[in-house]
Amino acid sequence: MSGEEQFVVSLSVNGTRRPVTVPARRLLSDALRHDLELTGTHVGCEHGVCGACTVLLDGVPVRSCLMFAVQAEHHEVTTVEGLADADGRLHPVQEAFRDCHGLQCGFCTPGFLTTIAAALEDYPPGASISADEAREILGGNLCRCTGYQNIVKAVGRAQEIRTQRAGLSGDEATDRDST
Amino acid sequence: MTTKLFGEPIARREDARLIVGKGRYLDDIGHGALGVAFVRSPHANARILDIDVSAAVEVAGVHAIYSYEDLDGAMAQPLPVLIPHPSLTAPRTGYPLANGSVSHVGEPIVMVVADDRYLAEDAAERIVVDYEFRTPVVGVEAAERADSAVHEDIPDNVAARLVQEFGDVDAALLQAPHTVSFTQTIERSASMPLEGKGVHARWDAVDESLRVYTSTQTSTSVRAAIATKLDLSLDRVEVIAPDVGGGFGVKIVHPWPEELLIPWAAIRLGREVKWAEDRREHFVSSAHERGQLQRITAGYDDEGRLLALDAHILHDHGAYTPYGIVVPIITSTQLLGPYRLANYRCQVDSVYTNTVIVTPYRGAGRPQGCFAMERTMDRVADDLGLDRAAVREINLIRADEFPWDNHLIFQDGRPLIYDSGDYPSMLDKLRDLVGWEGFEARRSAAAADGRWLGIGMALYVEGTGVGPYEGGHVQVLPSGKVLVSTGLTSQGQGHETAFAQIVAEELGVPIEDIEVHTGDTRRFAYAVGTFASRAAVMSGNAVALAARAVREKALRIAAEVLEVDAADLDIVDGVVGVRGDPGAVLPLSSVAVLSNPLRYAFDEASRAATQFARFASDDQPPVADDDEPGLEGRDYYSPVRSTFASGAHAVIVEVDPGTCAVTIEKYAVVHDCGRLINPRIVEGQIHGGVAQGVGGALYEVMAYDETGQLQNASFMDFLMPYVSEVPQRIDIGHQETPSPLNPLGIKGAGEAGVIPGSAAIAAALEDALGIRITSMPLGPSQIYDLIRAAQDGTAEMTLNSARRSQEEST
């Protein structure tokens, strides 16, 4: 192998500690994808513009192609694989993307999902999100397939689902949440 | 009744895996594979004098370094000219690795294989190539002047001179009461899928077989190309398109050098090898499209009837012609649009430049053709002082005139005959949808407030579903699961959903029981590919035909078992039953068991098919002469010619007089793609197409400098629309004129949304500014320049703007 100095980094990803041995220059995106084989995080540009590689670092969206894996130690990383509940129930934004046809090829999708999931936390269930606010949330992510129309809709739909799940309306959502 | 599925806007089935990060795209495969990096030419036109790899071999982790000298057999030959054509008189293609010279920045010269991509790049950086520079040819006008040549043995830079003609254009122009001549240009853009290209190859030395994954729009043809170039028997090669992160045309080109080099290296090294293109590589070594210069002369009468059209088009073909002249053919045929025309001539000179190759990008020459015709319509209206919609209307082919023969040959080598449509009603719907009639009052009221509004429209006809064929295979397993496969590939169009809808309805099975596979040569070896809005038409009909065969066989077997006439049987929710008799039923799973006469039972269900259990006639063989075991069917759909979809877009724009920023206030689409399989998917295709149309009209350029350097080869500088650049709403009106050419009556929808974007937006901007628009795209700085030129009196104003100011002053 190479003579490059290797670092053992303990990454906390989706609630699980996972050690990786990487050179200092290894991008977080590559460590997630190729060392941990969490390939849900995609790489569309590797220069920080498209947002496909977005993961949450302590709940905040960051571009994993602009970070080194070694910098992620001591932080909690959430990838698209970690958005659903432990029991497999989809995150509201995942459900909303399916409901609204918010994806076509799906390559940009993980970056949108993580970005929106983080943004939703700024809105309490029950609060509405306007289309303008939705566009603001999506403003830094590129999609070449959908023309964004249905992604904007999916933001509103995701908030609706959160609201239902919080029991503010919709009996079924309350039932499911209480179990 | 089985729930009706054809035509329903059901949610997509592929989403389940894609929204949880379980998609499997090219670079998600083969974590242990060796990585690859290429040394690509930094020069647009040069001879290679020397390649020095000595510093690179020192890099730890490097396994191999290859240049042209290492290539053997057919690999050392030029890449294929995929689509030969009699007018393509001087075709040129590159080599997998440059053979002594390079013709564009980005051309691959050296391939490095290392433990991973990082190390491969380290080594590639240390390779020194010596060049002798030649003068690069950039832009079609430089190519036409031919002061220097892209390829030394083609001094005029002309790859092809294509002439499409009917009637007598010269005579008709002489006799026409009015004529107009103008020149306009349209910039380059590119497919630019979010996922670049990529190839993974694994050689099984024991089995002597090769498995290749590639992010392609045609796995069957890549397979044939690899077998040919690597001198392998076709049955030793399998090619699979995994989940593909968008294609839009660039991935139909094949074999890309990397699609040959990666498997070639995998065999030589006996290791898994993978290459995933990075974004810069995609900009400088994948394909672009669109760039054309159009010189147009039109003749017309007092009412705006088009009498003759003469177009001379310079088409920028880039450095090579691997995909033939498909784009020029489409431009020159689809230019005609929905209009009647008696005299037409279009000459396309397809010229070489020292830039990235030009091959189809969604729309594939149609946006340029539409730009030519629709801007001609706007010129005619402006010249005569007529309403732009009215001029279009008077020229439209009427609904009772189909089939309409254009007397040209289309891109499939077949006559350009429109099969069906209703263009006048489409135009009416568009006028209503966008508010065409009341707009002039709105425009002048806004103008009085210092706001610049404009409206424009553009119509198109799109040949879709080109042949030669696609196939489908449908198999009911004894478990009741229904496997559907077709050879063409998917890049996000929702084929798993649409084809399942078709089979569910044809066969009468719950959609949940259906599993669709595409683009995998192990499952279906005969296919053409996904391009030209053909997947739904071609494979949709093929799987429908295969499902019908399965249905017929199921009914035949069930009729024997139930001892009834097959004509009395129906399949509902996966169960064969006698109409009107709820008692007599046989699940398809049981039919599947019985369809395969067995000697050996291996579970309870299969006992029913064994020799001593199965009903059988003593004088018939268990499998009849004209029958086969298994409940499956395979069929092919091969159309006599393409089916023609159509559409009309209208757009209202507002230009900010201070910043020159353009806002799209309204975007209206009327669209006719025959019968809809899934309206939600079709609308998604339109949304995406419109966004690409807007990108091409307002933002996207390939900024080559005079030395052939692409100066904006990143997402920072190549401005693809974000959500902030696309219309906030797209109003869509569907019109369904079924195609008489295929069993399902469908037409393609994939490219439609992008075609009229530049034409409609150019018209709207011209309306808003009153300044003649002759080149697209138009960003704020170009608009600013136009406004300044208008103030200086150096810009050409529309006649309509003069009429307006006259009206205002009286």
Ligand code: FES
């Ligand atoms: S891959 Fe990180 S922003 Fe594009």
Ligand code: FES
């Ligand atoms: S769905 Fe393909 S890039 Fe967004």
